[in-house]
Amino acid sequence: MLALLASSALVILLSVVITSYVRIVCGAKRRVRQSIRNGNATLESGLVCGEFKQAPGPRPWPIIGNLHLLDRYRDNPFAGFTELAREYGDIYSLTFGHTRCLVVNNLELIREVLNQNGKVISGRPDFLRYHKLFGGERSNSLALCDWSQLQQKRRNLARRHCSPRESSSFYMKMSQIGCEEMEHWNRELKAKMTPGEPIEIKTFILKACANMFSQYMCSLRFDYEDTEFELIVKYFDEIFWEINQGHPLDFLPWLQPFYQGHLNKITNWSTTIRKFILDRIICQRELNIDLDEPDRDFTDALLKSLIEDKEVSRNTIIFMLEDFVGGHSAVGNLVMLVLAYIAKDQSIGRRIQEEIDAITAEEKRPINLMDMSAMPYTMATIFEVLRYSSSPIVPHVATEDTVVSGYGVTRGTVVFINNYVLNSSEKYWQNPQQFNPERFLEEANEHSQKNRRHSKDSDSGIESDKEKLQLRKNIPHFLPFSIGKRTCIGQNLVRGFGFLILANILQRYNVSSHDLATIKVSPESLALPASCFPLVLTSRKSA
Numbered sequence: 001m002l003a004l005l006a007s008s009a010l011v012i013l014l015s016v017v018i019t020s021y022v023r024i025v026c027g028a029k030r031r032v033r034q035s036i037r038n039g040n041a042t043l044e045s046g047l048v049c050g051e052f053k054q055a056p057g058p059r060p061w062p063i064i065g066n067l068h069l070l071d072r073y074r075d076n077p078f079a080g081f082t083e084l085a086r087e088y089g090d091i092y093s094l095t096f097g098h099t100r101c102l103v104v105n106n107l108e109l110i111r112e113v114l115n116q117n118g119k120v121i122s123g124r125p126d127f128l129r130y131h132k133l134f135g136g137e138r139s140n141s142l143a144l145c146d147w148s149q150l151q152q153k154r155r156n157l158a159r160r161h162c163s164p165r166e167s168s169s170f171y172m173k174m175s176q177i178g179c180e181e182m183e184h185w186n187r188e189l190k191a192k193m194t195p196g197e198p199i200e201i202k203t204f205i206l207k208a209c210a211n212m213f214s215q216y217m218c219s220l221r222f223d224y225e226d227t228e229f230e231l232i233v234k235y236f237d238e239i240f241w242e243i244n245q246g247h248p249l250d251f252l253p254w255l256q257p258f259y260q261g262h263l264n265k266i267t268n269w270s271t272t273i274r275k276f277i278l279d280r281i282i283c284q285r286e287l288n289i290d291l292d293e294p295d296r297d298f299t300d301a302l303l304k305s306l307i308e309d310k311e312v313s314r315n316t317i318i319f320m321l322e323d324f325v326g327g328h329s330a331v332g333n334l335v336m337l338v339l340a341y342i343a344k345d346q347s348i349g350r351r352i353q354e355e356i357d358a359i360t361a362e363e364k365r366p367i368n369l370m371d372m373s374a375m376p377y378t379m380a381t382i383f384e385v386l387r388y389s390s391s392p393i394v395p396h397v398a399t400e401d402t403v404v405s406g407y408g409v410t411r412g413t414v415v416f417i418n419n420y421v422l423n424s425s426e427k428y429w430q431n432p433q434q435f436n437p438e439r440f441l442e443e444a445n446e447h448s449q450k451n452r453r454h455s456k457d458s459d460s461g462i463e464s465d466k467e468k469l470q471l472r473k474n475i476p477h478f479l480p481f482s483i484g485k486r487t488c489i490g491q492n493l494v495r496g497f498g499f500l501i502l503a504n505i506l507q508r509y510n511v512s513s514h515d516l517a518t519i520k521v522s523p524e525s526l527a528l529p530a531s532c533f534p535l536v537l538t539s540r541k542s543a
């Protein structure tokens with residue numbers, strides 16, 4: 001009897017392995033048929049039909065495909081991708097579970113995927129976790145949905161409010177909100193902090209950041225002691241961490257029963273957040289919206305679009321607001337990382353403080369957004385963290401068969417864009433392993449030097465070599481916010497609020513650590529665990 005059971009189990013196992021292998025091999029062998037422009041234009045249409053093999057790659061195993069190759073790189077799969085590129089070239093195929101993947105590892109290929117092929121490689125992977133994070137349906141999410149007309153509409157709706165231009169009234173509003181919130185932040189911190197003692201500062205920064213976003217987008221701020229607010233700030237942060245981690249379930253969904261607890265936890269985070277957005281923000285506003293008045297904020301714009309556009313549903317706007325308010329976690333984590341590097345190297349903090357002091361030497365006032373152009377080193381430090389931490393680009397998916405660099409890419413292929421390779425390459429950066437904000441500075445041109453001298457806010461009367469520097473902009477190989485159709489919509493909010501928080505902290509405090517060993521930052525991720533490391537903030541007045 002036992003022998004019969006064992007042999008049946010063996011037969012089942014063998015057939016699973018064989019079926020899996022056949023599926024993987026068939027997936028890898030499939031060719032792409034495409035019309036391409038004929039170089040000699042011998043045909044009247046100028047088009048010929050070609051067959052394209054998929055990019056080569058390592059041989060996959062049944063069931064897991066090539067997942068085992070990244071086992072050594074669990075903390076930084078992109079370092080694993082870079083390593084594999086040494087063996088298989090800058091473009092290669094992998095199979096994760098049964099899913100075909102393509103990895104592109106140089107700037108030209110990244111441009112070919114995101115720009116030239118932006119229309120067809122614009123989907124997102126169908127990971128179970130993505131569905132759980134957004135009410136059971138990832139199409140609710142702006143960042144995790146596939147490309148569609150609705151997505152284009154949502155991006156357009158968000159653009160005016162969430163990508164404020166420097167001269168716009170939205171930008172001024174951001175500046176004012178940021179400065180005022182940092183006053184609240186400081187009062188809260190002082191009440192809780194014992195001078196000279198380490199403090200878990202991440203929660204304070206996240207709450208300040210969440211309030212900046214909710215005031216900017218919803219004209220609402222919440223008390224730091226408000227327990228519902230505290231909870232959603234924590235859950236947003238957990239979600240940010242979660243999204244930035246790979247998970248076996250993503251490519252091996254049959255493991256679901258083993259991870260049910262984890263999935264339930266994710267569902268709970270997202271339903272709690274949704275309830276908060278609905279109860280504390282949307283319902284209140286729906287009661288007193290005036291359609292004839294100009295939009296007060298993003299919430300007004302969203303609610304009006306609900307009335308004006310039949311394609312926009314109530315669910316759409318709830319999730320949009322959630323997505324954008326949730327953006328604060330990315331900024332909070334980014335600022336925490338900047339503070340970590342400052343604690344590790346005090347000279348960075350001192351140079352930022354020199355910029356602050358030069359601007360505010362004559363009148364004591366908080367730093368605002370109009371000061372940004374006169375503080376290139378501060379911005380360079382933020383950029384260097386973005387380079388060093390190499391925020392991953394959310395994987396794209398080919399929604400149709402296409403061709404990249406002469407290789408066929410079949411519909412459903414997950415495309416990994418390795419921007420870590422750009423950020424860590426000696427080809428583009430001198431000593432890329434070194435954390436050095438100065439790499440983002442260059443000599444200022446005549447025009448900007450003149451502007452700086454004439455700028456009322458930045459006229460410190462102090463002339464120094466450092467004043468002759470400006471931030472390097474438009475570096476072609478630096479793509480922290482990606483390029484193309486699905487580029488980040490929140491980048492101006494990141495720059496603006498990130499700058500305000502950082503500058504206002506360093507204006508008031510020196511940042512250090514009693515034990516640098518507690519500061520564990522992976523040089524390949526923007527996300528920090530919910531509870532990360534304490535820092536010591538010493539008031540500059542008493543320094």
Ligand code: HEM
Nearest residue numbers: 142143324327330391393394481482486487488489490494
């Ligand atoms: C340090 C902060 C941030 C970084 C480094 C960052 C970077 C990125 C990257 C790399 C993408 C993927 C682009 C692609 O798939 O090609 C993205 C997408 C996106 N980001 Fe950000 N982001 C940040 C903060 C924010 C914030 C604060 C918001 C909103 C308030 C935001 C909103 C979005 C949205 C909505 C998308 C999806 C766009 C789409 O798929 O159409 N991001 N971001």
